[in-house]
Each structure stands twice: as structure tokens, then as C-alpha cells.
Amino acid sequence: MNKIEVKNLDLYYGEVQALYGVNMQIEEKEITAFIGPSGCGKSTLLKTLNRMNDLVEGCRITGEVLLENTDIYKDMDVYQLRKRVGMVFQKPNPFPMSIYDNIAYGPRTHGVRSRVALDEVVEDSLKKAALWDEVKDRLKKSALGLSGGQQQRLCIARALAVQPEVILMDEPTSALDPISTAKIEDLALELKNAYTIVMVTHNMQQATRISDKTGFFLMGKVVEYGTTEQVFSMPREKETENYITGRFG
Amino acid sequence: MRNRFDEQLETLNNELIKMGSLIEYAIEKATDAFITQNNDEAEMVIRFDKEVDDKEKQIEGLCLKLLLQQQPVARDLRQISAALKMITDMERIGDQAADISEIVMMLGRYPELKEMIHIPKMAEATIKMVKESIDAYVKKDLGLAKQVIDYDDVVDDLFVVVKDELIELIRSNVKQSEAAADMLMVAKYYERIGDHATNIAEWVIFSITGEKTI
Numbered sequence: 001m002n003k004i005e006v007k008n009l010d011l012y013y014g015e016v017q018a019l020y021g022v023n024m025q026i027e028e029k030e031i032t033a034f035i036g037p038s039g040c041g042k043s044t045l046l047k048t049l050n051r052m053n054d055l056v057e058g059c060r061i062t063g064e065v066l067l068e069n070t071d072i073y074k075d076m077d078v079y080q081l082r083k084r085v086g087m088v089f090q091k092p093n094p095f096p097m098s099i100y101d102n103i104a105y106g107p108r109t110h111g112v113r114s115r116v117a118l119d120e121v122v123e124d125s126l127k128k129a130a131l132w133d134e135v136k137d138r139l140k141k142s143a144l145g146l147s148g149g150q151q152q153r154l155c156i157a158r159a160l161a162v163q164p165e166v167i168l169m170d171e172p173t174s175a176l177d178p179i180s181t182a183k184i185e186d187l188a189l190e191l192k193n194a195y196t197i198v199m200v201t202h203n204m205q206q207a208t209r210i211s212d213k214t215g216f217f218l219m220g221k222v223v224e225y226g227t228t229e230q231v232f233s234m235p236r237e238k239e240t241e242n243y244i245t246g247r248f249g
Numbered sequence: 250m251r252n253r254f255d256e257q258l259e260t261l262n263n264e265l266i267k268m269g270s271l272i273e274y275a276i277e278k279a280t281d282a283f284i285t286q287n288n289d290e291a292e293m294v295i296r297f298d299k300e301v302d303d304k305e306k307q308i309e310g311l312c313l314k315l316l317l318q319q320q321p322v323a324r325d326l327r328q329i330s331a332a333l334k335m336i337t338d339m340e341r342i343g344d345q346a347a348d349i350s351e352i353v354m355m356l357g358r359y360p361e362l363k364e365m366i367h368i369p370k371m372a373e374a375t376i377k378m379v380k381e382s383i384d385a386y387v388k389k390d391l392g393l394a395k396q397v398i399d400y401d402d403v404v405d406d407l408f409v410v411v412k413d414e415l416i417e418l419i420r421s422n423v424k425q426s427e428a429a430a431d432m433l434m435v436a437k438y439y440e441r442i443g444d445h446a447t448n449i450a451e452w453v454i455f456s457i458t459g460e461k462t463i
Contacts, residue, residue, distance in 0.1 A: 208322070232322045232323060233322070233323060234323070244322050244323055245251070245321070245322060245323050245324065246251045247251050247255075
């Protein structure tokens with residue numbers, strides 16, 4: 001089943017067009033990877049999926065982005081959208097507060113007040129993000145004291161705390177060491193059983209290891225979109241082949 | 250971009266071509282030793298097998314290094330994985346040339362081959378298959394690779410003919426039965442060489458198209 005459908009999407013930053021006629025169907029409970037050189041539009045498309053581009057001045061779009069057949073730009077409250085479509089960024093960005101409060105922040109803003117309910121959400125989210133065992137004895141300590149890899153898993157736990165359906169990840173491991181990277185990759189594979197994951201990555205091997213589908217972007221266009229196995233073993237387009245084999249340009 | 254990787258792939262290509270020449274030489278000489286009943290030549294082929302084995306080890310090392318260092322995908326991955334599989338078949342062809350030569354040395358004098366024209370024909374057909382499978386790799390020639398695969402039927406049919414000839418030989422002259430059994434093994438080695446050439450051709454097709462015909 002398609003979780004997200006992008007139809008004829010053009011995106012402009014002022015006069016500059018950043019995306020051209022993007023059409024894409026993102027399958028539910030799969031990991032979809034976006035790859036391509038810097039400035040190709042992959043992060044821009046990722047951000048349109050939960051309207052992060054609304055914050056960019058002069059940004060406008062034409063076309064449609066549908067979340068379960070509902071147009072997220074026309075027929076959905078942005079607050080509701082971001083509850084359903086969470087995001088994890090390249091650099092871990094925990095709030096300067098305790099581990100517990102980081103996780104409880106989202107549910108609190110959505111009106112959860114009961115201590116018992118919050119305790120439950122915190123434990124559940126940290127367990128899902130494979131961080132609980134490492135932090136259960138210091139939940140009241142500052143999140144800033146965690147390692148980079150732990151901080152990134154905390155950010156994933158924070159995204160999970162509001163019970164989203166889709167998790168967007170923008171190069172979630174590019175600032176992490178190989179061990180932390182492996183933990184995030186294992187986590188993504190575990191999470192896809194319950195969530196739809198869309199990930200931007202510059203790490204080709206990561207895309208081949210964990211994603212089901214891969215989209216290759218170049219100069220604002222989706223050059224090729226298919227199963228990861230097909231894209232990395234028998235790419236249809238010459239440009240894809242040149243990029244993934246490192247002979248781009 | 251990736252100039253060093255491209256150079257390494259070119260080296261891999263050249264080494265495979267060299268290994269191809271080595272096994273072509275080995276079967277041609279083994280066949281010649283068989284037909285002319287030349288023990289010195291047979292002995293040379295047996296010793297020569299070490300060169301084929303060494304070349305296999307060298308290419309295997311190069312492939313593993315490329316997999317480790319370059320983490321290849323798409324056509325690069327196909328080329329390197331095909332090379333790894335092909336050298337196993339090439340190495341076996343080298344072994345079988347040596348096996349044929351060992352039998353040549355054991356046989357001593359054996360019946361006039363004029364009467365068994367089909368063993369040399371089989372040898373000729375398998376040499377053609379090996380040469381063309383390597384040519385197909387060098388020229389990335391899909392059509393030629395497919396021809397090699399089809400030609401295996403010719404070798405298989407010749408094996409049946411040779412077997413019938415040898416049964417006839419045993420019937421007509423029981424004293425020749427031991428030699429006939431040895432010659433049946435020679436024929437079987439050629440038939441196996443044809444199978445390995447078929448495998449090589451199948452890996453050539455995989456490296457060009459990504460299609461596994463095996």
C-alpha cells in the first residue's frame with residue numbers, strides 16, 4: 001500500500017526551481033532511500049513530506065503530496081501532519097533538558113499530562129529506539145551528556161513518542177562512528193515493521209544494506225526510482241550507474 | 250574519476266585474458282601429446298598446471314582486494330564477481346588438461362587414432378569452446394557467449410559417439426579394453442572441459458547483462 005504519493009511536484013526557492021516534476025510512491029512499512037549528489041534536491045523533497053519547507057521564505061510548490069490519499073498542503077493541519085510524519089536530522093539535536101523531558105516533550109504538547117502515561121511513553125519510546133537499557137538509570141540527567149550515537153537514538157525515540165506513522169531521516173548517521181551507525185541501521189530495520197521510513201543518505205552501502213527502494217536524484221529530478229536491488233545491481237539509467245559506481249561527472 | 254579503480258579493473262581484465270591464454274595452451278598441448286603419443290609433451294603439460302593455479306590465486310587475490318577497497322556496485326560488481334567465478338572454471342580446465350596428460354603417460358602405445366577420429370574431433374570442439382568463451386569475455390560479445398553455450402551439445406553428442414566407438418573396440422579386441430577405458434576417461438575430461446567453457450560463457454553473459462542463466 002502507498003503511504004505517501006508525490007504527484008507532479010515542482011518546488012521553487014524564490015526564482016530558483018529546486019524540484020522538477022517529481023512523481024513517487026512511497027510504500028508503507030518499507031525503508032525508502034534518497035541518494036544523489038549535494039544539491040540534487042533529495043533533502044528538499046524529504047522536507048516537503050512534512051512541510052518543513054513552510055519555514056523557508058519564498059518557498060512555493062505546485063503539485064500534490066498525499067499522505068494516505070489526503071493532500072498534506074491543502075487538506076491537512078500542519079500540526080497534525082508533523083505528529084504523523086516525524087523527522088530525525090543529520091546532527092543529533094536533543095533539547096537542553098533531561099532525557100525524560102526530551103521524550104515527554106512531544107506528548108506533553110499534544111496534551112498528555114498524566115505522569116503514568118508519560119512514564120509509559122518514555123519507557124516505550126526509549127525501548128523502541130534501543131536506548132532504554134543504556135539510560136534507564138539516568139533519565140533525569142541532561143540529554144546533552146549522551147554520546148553522539150545515543151543522542152541520535154534519543155532523537156529517534158523523541159520522534160517515536162508522538163506515535164508517528166512515517167519517520168523521515170536526513171542523513172541520520174553521517175555524524176556518527178561505525179558502531180553507532182550500525183545501531184541506527186539495525187534500529188531502522190526493526191522500526192520498519194511498524195513505521196514507514198524515508199531516509200536521505202550519502203552512504204551508498206547504507207542504502208544497499210537497509211533500504212527496500214532507492215530513488216536517485218540529479219539536478220532536481222528523480223532520475224531513477226526502483227527496488228534497491230535493481231538500482232544497485234542493474235541501474236536502468238546511465239546517470240545512475242555513473243553516480244553509484246563513483247564515475248559521476 | 251575513480252582512475253585508480255578503472256586501472257585496477259583493466260589489470261583484472263588483462264590477467265583474465267592471460268589466464269585464458271594459459272589454459273588454451275594447456276589443452277592444445279595435452280591434445281597434441283595425446284594424438285602424437287608424446288610423453289615429454291604430456292609431462293610438460295602436467296608441470297604447466299602450476300602456472301594456471303598460480304594465476305588463479307593471483308586473480309582471486311586481486312578480486313578480493315577490489316571488493317574490500319572499492320565496494321563495487323552495478324557493472325563493477327558484476328565484472329568482479331564474474332571474474333571470481335570464471336577463474337574457478339578456468340582452473341578446473343587446467344586440471345583436466347593435466348589429467349588427460351597423465352593418462353597419455355600411462356597409456357603407452359595405444360590403438361591407431363585414425364580409427365577413432367572422434368576423440369580428436371571432440372578435442373577440437375572443446376578447444377573451440379574454451380577459446381570462444383574467453384574471446385566473448387574479452388570482446389564483451391553476448392552473441393558469441395550464447396554460441397558457446399549452444400555448442401556444448403556438439404561436444405556432448407561427440408562423447409556419445411566416442412563411447413560407442415570404444416565399446417566397439419572392446420568387442421573387437423579384448424586386449425585393447427584397458428586402453429579403451431582410459432580413452433573413455435580422456436573423452437570424459439574433454440566433455441567436462443566443454444561444461445566449464447559453458448560456465449565461463451554464462452558468467453560472461455552475467456557480467457554484460459546481469460542475467461543469471463545458471
